[in-house]
Amino acid sequence: MNVDRITEKLNILADAAKYDVSCASSGSKRKNENKGLGNASNGICHSYTEDGRCVSLLKILLTNHCIFDCAYCVSRKSNDIQRAAFTVQEVVDLTINFYRRNYIEGLFLSSGIFKDADYTMERLVRIAKKLRTEHKFNGYIHLKSIPGASDELMNEAGLYADRLSVNLEMPTEAGLKLLAPDKNQADMIKPMGYLKNAIIQRTEEKKLFKKAPIFAPAGQSTQVIIGATPENDSQILRSASYFYKNFNLKRVYYSGYVPVLADSRLPALNTSVPMVRENRLYQADWLMRFYGFKVNEIVNDSQPHLDLDIDPKLGWAIRNMQAFPVNINQADVQMILRVPGIGLLSAQKIVSARKFGKLNWEQLKKMGVALNRAKYFITCNSTEFERRDLTGNNIKQFILATSQSKYLKNTQVQLNLF
Amino acid sequence: MMTTLIYDGTFEGLLTSVFEVYDRKLNLVNLQKTGQDNNALFEDKLQVITDDERANRVLKGLKQKISSMGLQRLYAAHLAEMDGEENSLLGYIRYAFDAGQNIEENYGNKFVMRISEMVRMVRREKHRMEAFVRFQKLKDETFYAAIEPDFNVLPLLIRHFKSRYADQKWIIYDIRRKYGIYYNLHDTQYISLDFANVSKPGDIVAAFTEDEEIYQHLWKNYFTSVNIPSRKNTRLHVRHIPKRYWKHLTEKI
Numbered sequence: 001m002n003v004d005r006i007t008e009k010l011n012i013l014a015d016a017a018k019y020d021v022s023c024a025s026s027g028s029k030r031k032n033e034n035k036g037l038g039n040a041s042n043g044i045c046h047s048y049t050e051d052g053r054c055v056s057l058l059k060i061l062l063t064n065h066c067i068f069d070c071a072y073c074v075s076r077k078s079n080d081i082q083r084a085a086f087t088v089q090e091v092v093d094l095t096i097n098f099y100r101r102n103y104i105e106g107l108f109l110s111s112g113i114f115k116d117a118d119y120t121m122e123r124l125v126r127i128a129k130k131l132r133t134e135h136k137f138n139g140y141i142h143l144k145s146i147p148g149a150s151d152e153l154m155n156e157a158g159l160y161a162d163r164l165s166v167n168l169e170m171p172t173e174a175g176l177k178l179l180a181p182d183k184n185q186a187d188m189i190k191p192m193g194y195l196k197n198a199i200i201q202r203t204e205e206k207k208l209f210k211k212a213p214i215f216a217p218a219g220q221s222t223q224v225i226i227g228a229t230p231e232n233d234s235q236i237l238r239s240a241s242y243f244y245k246n247f248n249l250k251r252v253y254y255s256g257y258v259p260v261l262a263d264s265r266l267p268a269l270n271t272s273v274p275m276v277r278e279n280r281l282y283q284a285d286w287l288m289r290f291y292g293f294k295v296n297e298i299v300n301d302s303q304p305h306l307d308l309d310i311d312p313k314l315g316w317a318i319r320n321m322q323a324f325p326v327n328i329n330q331a332d333v334q335m336i337l338r339v340p341g342i343g344l345l346s347a348q349k350i351v352s353a354r355k356f357g358k359l360n361w362e363q364l365k366k367m368g369v370a371l372n373r374a375k376y377f378i379t380c381n382s383t384e385f386e387r388r389d390l391t392g393n394n395i396k397q398f399i400l401a402t403s404q405s406k407y408l409k410n411t412q413v414q415l416n417l418f
Numbered sequence: 419m420m421t422t423l424i425y426d427g428t429f430e431g432l433l434t435s436v437f438e439v440y441d442r443k444l445n446l447v448n449l450q451k452t453g454q455d456n457n458a459l460f461e462d463k464l465q466v467i468t469d470d471e472r473a474n475r476v477l478k479g480l481k482q483k484i485s486s487m488g489l490q491r492l493y494a495a496h497l498a499e500m501d502g503e504e505n506s507l508l509g510y511i512r513y514a515f516d517a518g519q520n521i522e523e524n525y526g527n528k529f530v531m532r533i534s535e536m537v538r539m540v541r542r543e544k545h546r547m548e549a550f551v552r553f554q555k556l557k558d559e560t561f562y563a564a565i566e567p568d569f570n571v572l573p574l575l576i577r578h579f580k581s582r583y584a585d586q587k588w589i590i591y592d593i594r595r596k597y598g599i600y601y602n603l604h605d606t607q608y609i610s611l612d613f614a615n616v617s618k619p620g621d622i623v624a625a626f627t628e629d630e631e632i633y634q635h636l637w638k639n640y641f642t643s644v645n646i647p648s649r650k651n652t653r654l655h656v657r658h659i660p661k662r663y664w665k666h667l668t669e670k671i
């Protein structure tokens with residue numbers, strides 16, 4: 001092995017891949033039944049970058065050579081940078097050796113397009129196949145589908161990969177036209193549609209025949225870049241909701257645009273990464289997926305942007321004061337989930353515990369409820385509660401005043417989800 | 419009057435203590451591990467002698483009161499060896515016996531809530547270890563990792579690593595508690611290692627395979643390459659990987 005050369009390739013091709021934010025390695029149930037190497041079940045973050053992001057997969061490009069010229073991308077054709085390409089065997093060796101040392105959960109392989117879509121896709125598939133068949137590797141494999149790749153290759157990819165993704169990149173077609181003139185949305189959506197149907201069909205087969213092969217068990221996901229084009233949050237979340245519904249997507253990732261290139265179509269190089277906005281979009285996405293919120297309740301024409309200073313759940317609550325206060329000891333779980341300061345876990349605990357007797361403030365606090373926010377919206381087994389007739393705006397001011405450090409002092413901090 | 423029970427720290431010992439509480443109809447009890455003695459001369463003190471038969475009777479009774487899942491959680495909380503939590507464990511068991519119904523989900527009760535918190539802490543530590551173990555390949559093809567977890571979670575790690583690394587020999591060693599697990603491609607066993615003869619770090623490095631250094635180097639490089647400086651957030655970084663874990667993390671050394 002030529003250590004210097006491989007180090008150089010790794011540096012170039014990991015660096016070029018890092019702007020893809022997705023790192024999930026969960027949702028697959030691939031087991032180690034062949035006494036081979038690894039399993040893909042838990043989705044562990046093995047490390048964290050200095051910017052606090054999870055490092056779970058070996059995330060690299062096969063190559064950063066590309067025939068396209070997407071404005072937002074460091075690998076674009078017209079960018080004057082160092083290029084490199086791994087061989088199939090090099091990627092396989094890195095994956096296996098990193099995995100054996102417990103550095104990673106598996107491989108996330110993407111690529112610039114060299115020659116054409118199928119030529120590139122075929123190599124990605126070959127790597128996955130080699131790992132699965134020659135090395136009995138059961139770790140997680142996420143392949144990025146190259147827009148325009150043939151159905152046959154997509155099908156083969158699904159047989160070896162746990163997750164497949166096609167990045168939509170821009171929330172709307174207009175945005176895509178502007179920044180990625182070589183791409184068209186139809187080319188990107190086609191493989192998504194193919195995968196959706198194939199996944200449904202294979203899941204049915206699997207129910208009938210236990211021996212039927214598993215097909216992309218962790219489903220498909222996509223990524224949109226935020227802040228490179230002028231779409232508002234309403235457009236972004238609506239398009240996310242559309243793809244969740246129509247393509248059975250497991251996840252939509254929102255990636256705050258990191259200015260890396262000077263281009264008149266793009267935000268200037270010194271623009272800061274919209275991290276708070278990105279975080280608010282993730283929170284809104286969670287509300288849609290786990291808390292039973294409809295996209296219209298979070299953003300709509302009169303409210304096209306998410307509040308940057310408060311989270312979208314609190315935002316909804318103060319716009320809908322008529323729905324509160326909620327009686328913790330009686331309300332159904334759907335309504336309890338809508339209370340600011342109560343998360344999925346504490347909602348479950350509340351519903352279990354109240355069967356044993358009515359709950360008071362002290363008990364709620366112990367269960368993990370953030371009372372400084374929840375207290376304005378609930379009543380419980382206590383004569384003390386927020387009696388003042390506060391407007392939504394008052395409440396917002398009070399909450400902001402008590403949690404100032406979190407929201408205002410240091411906007412660089414990536415916030416927690418609820 | 420407060421009675422102090424002193425037991426040996428084992429799960430059987432804990433269950434035997436429960437037996438004593440009911441057998442002697444004790445009410446106010448303070449449970450301690452041997453060695454935690456605080457010399458309170460005026461208290462009533464009782465040394466509990468661990469007795470498998472009595473422990474089993476309590477266990478059987480407990481199984482009538484809580485689910486097998488609840489029992490596992492209790493066991494995990496005990497295994498953690500958290501200081502000063504004996505009375506939470508005892509309180510939980512007594513509450514389970516005294517209540518007329520299954521109390522596992524009564525989070526309004528302080529013992530149930532405390533055990534739930536302890537289990538959460540243990541699980542978090544277990545997950546951290548599943549993430550932070552860094553194997554180094556030795557010349558005989560065994561993969562070796564040293565850990566220093568906050569709680570005693572090594573026994574809880576066996577299942578995960580055994581099913582994941584089924585085709586390689588490995589050792590995970592808890593340096594603080596001085597014992598480890600060895601997997602020989604078929605089974606796992608508890609082992610202790612004698613480090614007395616390993617005086618210089620160089621001696622350990624000499625046992626590595628040749629490519630060990632290369633992959634450590636590549637991994638460190640990878641870790642540096644994926645960082646996005648314009649998003650730097652040290653507070654978040656340290657919250658995810660507290661500094662006390664760094665010395666065993668290849669990428670942070």
Ligand code: SF4
Pocket residue numbers: 066067068069070073074075076077111112113180
């Ligand atoms: S096709 Fe992909 S790699 Fe090529 S320039 Fe566009 S985004 Fe970058």
